[in-house]
Amino acid sequence: xxxxxxxxxxxxxxxxxxxxxxxxxxxxxxxxxxxxxxxxxxxxxxxxxxxxxxxxxxxxxxxxxxxxxxxxxxxxxxxxxxxxxxxxxxxxxxxxxxxxxxxxxxxxxxxxxxxxxxxxxxxxxxxxxxxxxxxxxxxxxxxxxxxxxxxxxxxxxxxxxxxxxxxxxxxxxxxxxxxxxxxxxxxxxxxxxxxxxxxxxxxxxxxxxxxxxxxxxxxxxxxxxxxxxxxxxxxxxxxxxxxxxxxxxxxxxxxxxxxxxxxxxxxxxxxxxxxxxxxxxxxxxxxx
Amino acid sequence: xxxxxxxxxxxxxxxxxxxxxxxxxxxxxxxxxxxxxxxxxxxxxxxxxxxxxxxxxxxxxxxxxxxxxxxxxxxxxxxxxxxxxxxxxxxxxxxxxxxxxxxxxxxxxxxxxxxxxxxxxxxxxxxxxxxxxxxxxxxxxxxxxxxxxxxxxxxxxxxxxxxxxxxxxxxxxxxxxxxxxxxxxxxxxxxxxxxxxxxxxxxxxxxxxxxxxxxxxxxxxxxxxxxxxxxxxxxxxxxxxxxxxxxxxxxxxxxxxxxxxxxxxxxxxxxxxxxxxxxxxxxxxxxxxxx
Numbered sequence: 001x002x003x004x005x006x007x008x009x010x011x012x013x014x015x016x017x018x019x020x021x022x023x024x025x026x027x028x029x030x031x032x033x034x035x036x037x038x039x040x041x042x043x044x045x046x047x048x049x050x051x052x053x054x055x056x057x058x059x060x061x062x063x064x065x066x067x068x069x070x071x072x073x074x075x076x077x078x079x080x081x082x083x084x085x086x087x088x089x090x091x092x093x094x095x096x097x098x099x100x101x102x103x104x105x106x107x108x109x110x111x112x113x114x115x116x117x118x119x120x121x122x123x124x125x126x127x128x129x130x131x132x133x134x135x136x137x138x139x140x141x142x143x144x145x146x147x148x149x150x151x152x153x154x155x156x157x158x159x160x161x162x163x164x165x166x167x168x169x170x171x172x173x174x175x176x177x178x179x180x181x182x183x184x185x186x187x188x189x190x191x192x193x194x195x196x197x198x199x200x201x202x203x204x205x206x207x208x209x210x211x212x213x214x215x216x217x218x219x220x221x222x223x224x225x226x227x228x229x230x231x232x233x234x235x236x237x238x239x240x241x242x243x244x245x246x247x248x249x250x251x252x253x254x255x256x257x258x259x260x261x262x263x264x265x266x267x268x269x270x271x272x273x274x275x276x277x278x279x280x281x282x283x284x285x286x287x288x
Numbered sequence: 289x290x291x292x293x294x295x296x297x298x299x300x301x302x303x304x305x306x307x308x309x310x311x312x313x314x315x316x317x318x319x320x321x322x323x324x325x326x327x328x329x330x331x332x333x334x335x336x337x338x339x340x341x342x343x344x345x346x347x348x349x350x351x352x353x354x355x356x357x358x359x360x361x362x363x364x365x366x367x368x369x370x371x372x373x374x375x376x377x378x379x380x381x382x383x384x385x386x387x388x389x390x391x392x393x394x395x396x397x398x399x400x401x402x403x404x405x406x407x408x409x410x411x412x413x414x415x416x417x418x419x420x421x422x423x424x425x426x427x428x429x430x431x432x433x434x435x436x437x438x439x440x441x442x443x444x445x446x447x448x449x450x451x452x453x454x455x456x457x458x459x460x461x462x463x464x465x466x467x468x469x470x471x472x473x474x475x476x477x478x479x480x481x482x483x484x485x486x487x488x489x490x491x492x493x494x495x496x497x498x499x500x501x502x503x504x505x506x507x508x509x510x511x512x513x514x515x516x517x518x519x520x521x522x523x524x525x526x527x528x529x530x531x532x533x534x535x536x537x538x539x540x541x542x543x544x545x546x547x548x549x550x551x552x553x554x555x556x557x558x559x560x561x562x563x564x565x566x567x568x569x570x571x572x573x574x575x576x577x578x579x
Contacts, residue, residue, distance in 0.1 A: 020484065024380035031377055032394035035452070039397065041420045042409045054418050100305035107302035111295060123306055126314045128565070132513055132534055133558040136541050136551050137317035137324060140331060160309025191298040220402045222516040227542065238404045242520060245408065252412050259405035266400045274393070277400075281460050 046070070046256035053252050069257040077247070078232070079258055082240030083265075089151050089236065090218035093158040098211050101161035102203070105169030106195050110178065120170075126163045139227060153228045154236075158218070165210045168280075172206040173199065209280035212273055216266060237262060325551035335548065342552035353553070355528055356536040360512055362443055363532055366450035367507045371500070374455050378462035379492075392463075396456035403453075407520040410449045411436065414521075439529040442522050446530055449517065458503050465499035466492070497576040505568050509561055533557050 040060070045053060046069055048062040074080045107113070108120050142153045176199075184194045200207070225236045235243065241258050248254045270277060325342055327335035346353050377395060381388055398406055413420045416434030425432040435445040469492060477487045493500075515534045518524060524531035524539070533553065541550035 016484070021383050021385075024383045024385060027380050028377065028385065028391050031380075032391055035394045035397065035455070038409055038413055038420070038452075041413065045412065056418065056423070058418070058420070058423055104303040104306045107299045111299040111302070113296045113299040116299075119303065119307060123310055126310055128562075129314060129318065130509065130513055130554075130558045130561050132537060132554045133321055134314060134317040136547055136554060137320040138313065139541075140320070140324065140329075140547065141317065143331065157309060157313045159305075160313065161306035163306065163310075166306055191295070191302070195302075216400060220404075222402075222404050226516075226519070238402055241402070241408070242404045245520070255408050256412065259402075259408050262402045262405045266402070267397070270393075270396070270400045274389070277396075278392075278460055278464075281457065 042256045042259055045252050046260045048253050050251065050253055069253045073254055073257045073261060077254065078240050079261055082235050082237040085234060086219055086237040089154050090215055093155045093218060094211055094214040096159040097161050097214055098207060101165035102169045102207065103195060104161055105166045106173055106199055109170045109173035123163045123166060148228055149230045154224050168210055169206055172203060176202055205276065208273065209276040212269060212276055213280060219266060321551050324548055325555050327548045329548040330545045331547050342549050346552050346556060356531050356533045359530060360532040363446060364508060364511050366447040367511060370451040370454045371458060371503055374458035375462050377459045378466055381463055382466045395459050398453040399456040403516045404520060406453055407517050411521050414445050436522055437526055439526050442526060442530045446521060461499055461503060465496040469495040494577045498578060501572045501576050505565055508564055512561060
């Protein structure tokens with residue numbers, strides 16, 4: 001092959017690459033517009049006056065910015081109350097569930113004991129069980145012990161830990177070196193304190209990732225509260241938001257203002273912890 | 289020896305919470321569910337044992353069940369569409385793009401957002417008279433249908449929203465898989481004179497096939513049990529056109545208080561899901577390549 005033809009081939013390749021990259025940008029810009037426009041529409045609607053929603057053609061920038069939609073939704077429409085309820089439910093559940101999951105994951109990763117693999121596989125099998133199968137019997141049981149219309153069915157099961165979190169944390173513990181733990185063991189520290197003082201501080205990234213997933217799952221949960229909560233004063237944020245449909249029928253300004261507010265905590269969480277999100281998802285996906 | 293036994297005790301204490309949780313919130317409910325599915329049970333009176341009646345009624349005397357099954361399968365169409373798009377986006381993002389963080393966030397935003405909020409948003413977008421979608425269609429001269437009150441268009445609307453909402457998650461998985469494909473394979477193919485499309489089909493697709501299988505299996509399990517979107521967007525209507533199995537199950541359990549029948553339905557759906565999952569794994573031997 002002569003030098004000239006290699007040169008031609010390389011210029012051709014570079015041109016090709018440039019075209020491909022340009023096509024990628026066009027595609028991505030169009031795609032992100034499709035993703036973003038609904039959010040902008042939501043924001044725009046949430047700031048309009050009631051009647052302005054039905055203007056045709058719609059105005060993207062409201063003539064008069066109706067900030068009172070937000071204060072109405074937060075106060076009179078009980079969204080803030082729902083938010084507080086959600087936090088009271090989700091934060092302790094996530095923290096305790098994370099702790100019990102991590103503790104079990106540590107045992108599965110580091111300790112040797114009879115029936116370890118059987119128990120581990122059994123636990124993993126719960127991830128395969130479709131939620132619909134356990135939903136009705138769980139409801140019947142909670143009803144018989146008087147837990148319906150309380151927050152307990154939304155909190156207690158999660159505090160026992162989650163199979164997915166156990167699995168994820170176990171994978172993580174297996175990647176960290178055990179020298180420190182061995183040394184502590186020599187010093188006579190018992191396994192619980194080794195876990196608390198040595199393992200947990202080393203596991204911050206994994207704990208944060210799982211904690212975020214747990215929090216998001218609880219925060220966005222609609223099905224559980226829908227089944228178990230009846231009294232409006234116990235409604236979670238998602239239930240309050242869903243109830244807007246009935247209360248403020250076709251009052252899209254309120255419904256959209258509520259939706260915007262409901263997104264703010266998770267969007268903030270995402271911006272501050274984007275790295276953990278992406279790593280967490282891909283780790284679960286790759287090893288699953 | 290005593291030391292060893294002490295370590296066993298520590299280990300069992302460590303795993304006790306999730307194991308107890310497994311017994312209380314998985315194993316016992318499952319066994320109980322099998323029993324409930326063979327009874328007539330309103331949740332108030334004592335259950336009355338009726339053997340296989342619920343299953344017979346479900347499979348041979350309830351035309352609505354078959355309609356909801358068809359609807360469920362129809363709704364799952366969102367999966368192949370969504371996967372293809374997610375892969376396309378991931379491939380585009382994988383070209384050393386400037387602003388990757390921005391694009392990733394744009395596609396990922398619906399994934400972290402509340403399903404209730406996203407569904408309400410799209411209900412407003414699909415509004416036949418004042419919705420964004422029909423306004424945009426109008427700009428290019430198309431008169432859009434009244435999406436959610438049309439038997440023909442309600443399900444396509446649900447599929448469209450499902451694809452939009454699920455793109456980001458699958459895109460992140462695909463992007464990680466693409467980054468794991470060894471560059472040497474592409475170089476070798478290029479020396480052999482393989483074009484871009486050929487490299488994509490012969491190298492990229494096989495290399496990321498484990499991820500494809502993972503997305504496929506988890507998406508089907510998720511989509512076939514999807515309830516909140518349907519509850520908020522269409523309430524199963526119009527005229528049952530978006531009543532999926534899970535929605536129908538819910539109505540039976542919590543509206544008609546027919547817990548026995550709903551449990552039988554849950555088992556039929558559960559077994560169907562397990563069968564599809566197994567079939568997926570079995571078929572995957574033909575198209576999934578592990579290194």
